[in-house]
Amino acid sequence: MPGEHFVVAPGWTWFILLYFFFAGISGGAYVIGTMLRLWGNPADLAASRLAFIVSFPLLLICPILLTIDLGQPARFWHMLVDAGSGALTFKAYSPMSLGVWGLTLFGLFGFVMFLAAVGEGGYLRWRILAGAGRVMGSALGKVFMVIGAIFAFFVAAYTGVLLAVSNQPVWSDTWTLGGLFLASGLSGAAATILLLSRGRREAALTEGKLMEADRYFIILELVLIALFLITLGGVVSKVLGGGWIILWLVVLVGTLVPLVAEWRPTLVRQLPPVVVPVLVLVGVLALRAVIIFSAQA
Amino acid sequence: MAQPVGFFTDTTLCIGCKACEVACKEWNGLPSNPLEFKGSYDNTGQLDHANWRHVRFVEQAGTSQDKPIAWSMMSDVCKHCANASCLEVCPTNAIVRTEFDTVFIQQDVCNGCRDCISACPYGVIGFNSNTGTAQKCTFCYDRLQNNLKPACATACPTQSIKFGPLDEMRKTAAARLDTLHQQGMSQARIYGNQEYGGLHALFLITDKPETYSLPSTESAVLPSRNNIPSYLTATVTAVVAAVAGLIAFRRRGEAKI
Numbered sequence: 001m002p003g004e005h006f007v008v009a010p011g012w013t014w015f016i017l018l019y020f021f022f023a024g025i026s027g028g029a030y031v032i033g034t035m036l037r038l039w040g041n042p043a044d045l046a047a048s049r050l051a052f053i054v055s056f057p058l059l060l061i062c063p064i065l066l067t068i069d070l071g072q073p074a075r076f077w078h079m080l081v082d083a084g085s086g087a088l089t090f091k092a093y094s095p096m097s098l099g100v101w102g103l104t105l106f107g108l109f110g111f112v113m114f115l116a117a118v119g120e121g122g123y124l125r126w127r128i129l130a131g132a133g134r135v136m137g138s139a140l141g142k143v144f145m146v147i148g149a150i151f152a153f154f155v156a157a158y159t160g161v162l163l164a165v166s167n168q169p170v171w172s173d174t175w176t177l178g179g180l181f182l183a184s185g186l187s188g189a190a191a192t193i194l195l196l197s198r199g200r201r202e203a204a205l206t207e208g209k210l211m212e213a214d215r216y217f218i219i220l221e222l223v224l225i226a227l228f229l230i231t232l233g234g235v236v237s238k239v240l241g242g243g244w245i246i247l248w249l250v251v252l253v254g255t256l257v258p259l260v261a262e263w264r265p266t267l268v269r270q271l272p273p274v275v276v277p278v279l280v281l282v283g284v285l286a287l288r289a290v291i292i293f294s295a296q297a
Numbered sequence: 298m299a300q301p302v303g304f305f306t307d308t309t310l311c312i313g314c315k316a317c318e319v320a321c322k323e324w325n326g327l328p329s330n331p332l333e334f335k336g337s338y339d340n341t342g343q344l345d346h347a348n349w350r351h352v353r354f355v356e357q358a359g360t361s362q363d364k365p366i367a368w369s370m371m372s373d374v375c376k377h378c379a380n381a382s383c384l385e386v387c388p389t390n391a392i393v394r395t396e397f398d399t400v401f402i403q404q405d406v407c408n409g410c411r412d413c414i415s416a417c418p419y420g421v422i423g424f425n426s427n428t429g430t431a432q433k434c435t436f437c438y439d440r441l442q443n444n445l446k447p448a449c450a451t452a453c454p455t456q457s458i459k460f461g462p463l464d465e466m467r468k469t470a471a472a473r474l475d476t477l478h479q480q481g482m483s484q485a486r487i488y489g490n491q492e493y494g495g496l497h498a499l500f501l502i503t504d505k506p507e508t509y510s511l512p513s514t515e516s517a518v519l520p521s522r523n524n525i526p527s528y529l530t531a532t533v534t535a536v537v538a539a540v541a542g543l544i545a546f547r548r549r550g551e552a553k554i
Contacts, residue, residue, distance in 0.1 A: 004507060004512055004513065004516050005418040005512050005516065006418065006419055006420045006510040006511070006512065007414075007415060007416075007417060007418060007420055008343075008345070008414055008417070008420040008422070008423065009414070009415070010411035010412070010414040010415040010424075011411060011414070011424060012411065012415075031538070031542070032542070035539070035542035035543070035546050036546050039542065039543055039546045039547050039548065040546045040547075040548065041548050044546065069410075070408050070409045070410055070429070071407075071408065071409015071410075071411070071424060071425075071426070071428070071429030071430055071431075072407070072408045072409045072429040072430060073408075075389070075406070075407075075408035075409075076408060078389035078390075078391070078406055078408045079388050079389055079408070079410075082389075082390050083389070083390075083391075083405070083406045084390070084403075084406070089388065089389060089390055091387075091388065091390075093385060093521045093524055094385065094386045094387065094388050094412070095386075095524070096386065096388040096410060096412050097388035100388065153531075153535045157528075157531035157534070157535065158531070160527065160531070161523075161524070161527040161528055161531060162412075164523040164527040165386065165416075165520045165521060165523045165524055165527065166386070166412075166415040166416050166520050166523075167382055167415070167416055167417065167418040167518075167520055168415045171415070172520065172523055175523060175526035175527050175529075175530050176530055177527060178527040178528060178530050178531030178534070179530035179531050179533065179534030180534075182531055182534045182535060182538065183534055183538065186538050209545050209546050210545075212544075212545040213541060213542055213545035213546065216538075216541035216542075216544070216545060217538060217541065220534065220537055220538060220541065224530075224534065
């Protein structure tokens with residue numbers, strides 16, 4: 001039975017919602033880019049490059065949103081450096097502290113992989129980027145990429161842990177949010193890459209694999225949504241009651257329709273191809289919205 | 298090293314005069330509350346950035362027609378927990394423990410992330426949109442440094458709010474509880490000896506804690522309890538997702554990249 005607390009809502013609204021959304025997709029895209037490169041065919045290189053090229057700009061939006069949401073944006077650096085002693089601020093048991101460091105380190109990996117993908121794809125013909133493709137394919141490059149993927153997993157997942165490590169009803173009553181946000185972020189990332197690869201012949205070669213992966217991520221997400229609702233126990237009415245059910249319907253449409261579409265394409269062949277990835281992305285946003293807003297209502 | 302200090306608030310002596318609230322606002326320069334009727338004599342509402350003391354009017358059904366409402370009054374305040382949820386999650390080290398063992402938010406360090414607000418199980422901390430920071434009772438830190446009692450305890454006309462060394466407050470609370478039990482008030486209990494490693498604001502209450510919007514001893518748990526299970530779920534999800542990726546993206550009879 002969840003503990004009864006008398007917590008006030010922190011007032012985390014639109015900026016935090018968008019931050020969680022972009023962090024999930026950025027982390028997910030990096031992970032997908034890495035997996036395609038590790039386990040895919042040469043034909044998947046273009047989609048992998050696209051994943052890395054998408055991941056970093058989305059990541060750049062995150063600290064901007066976080067900073068705008070602060071009451072004192074000019075003091076953002078207090079998250080990293082102790083204002084009194086000048087020492088680095090790091091609290092392993094505070095997901096917000098850990099998350100800021102995770103974002104910073106993931107930013108480094110994301111930036112390097114972004115440049116490497118841009119160089120490999122020939123989008124920028126800088127001398128320094130000339131051997132990018134060869135370096136990315138080397139053992140060292142792969143190790144670097146995989147370490148970055150660990151940070152990418154973390155960035156996509158920790159936002160859920162951040163909510164759970166509180167005393168807020170709903171958020172603190174479940175252990176599923178870290179996994180749920182990760183699964184949903186991966187699904188959103190697969191949808192984003194699918195959406196952006198439509199106009200690119202090379203990247204479109206991986207479409208089938210991305211759809212298959214998205215199907216698995218959606219199934220994982222649905223399992224975690226069920227676990228989320230089950231673990232809430234008596235508090236579940238707070239997230240399902242009132243108008244929140246509308247957002248849950250959006251989540252269902254954003255998961256079930258793409259699942260059917262990707263499994264049985266004949267059923268939804270009439271739909272324009274962009275509809276399914278867009279539905280996934282709307283579902284990813286709605287999932288975060290209903291969890292963030294309903295707990296604070 | 299200064300010794301740990303504490304409040305002992307005896308709700309059986311509180312008359313709801315709100316002198317503590319006024320003294321707190323006066324000393325700390327907090328803004329007055331809007332003049333509006335909230336459907337109760339408890340016109341303050343709750344603790345927040347501008348109300349660091351709040352006399353809670355707990356309204357319950359009375360015992361007879363002559364007494365249709367029974368009031369329990371409790372002057373609520375930050376509990377300055379020994380294991381403080383707010384201090385645990387604060388990412389900037391703005392929330393610190395003072396030499397008096399109290400919990401203090403450094404206003405020049407806080408960046409207004411509001412993580413502490415979602416962590417405090419007592420709903421004590423509020424966000425001041427003018428300063429852009431989280432605010433709560435300071436235990437009159439400036440007065441303590443000058444050997445003065447906190448403003449609320451100084452102003453309380455019935456001595457419902459007592460202040461002193463924490464050990465002394467615990468003894469005073471235990472003695473008062475004995476007296477009430479001897480007088481037949483068997484439902485009286487002390488809140489704050491066990492919760493969150495021991496609170497620096499003890500309360501003598503005459504009903505279960507939830508009646509006063511205080512979490513029960515079993516519910517008094519820290520946010521960090523969710524760290525391991527949440528990260529574990531995320532890790533398992535990551536592993537399953539990686540396996541899913543391996544199945545979906547695996548080479549299918551073509552050359553390796």
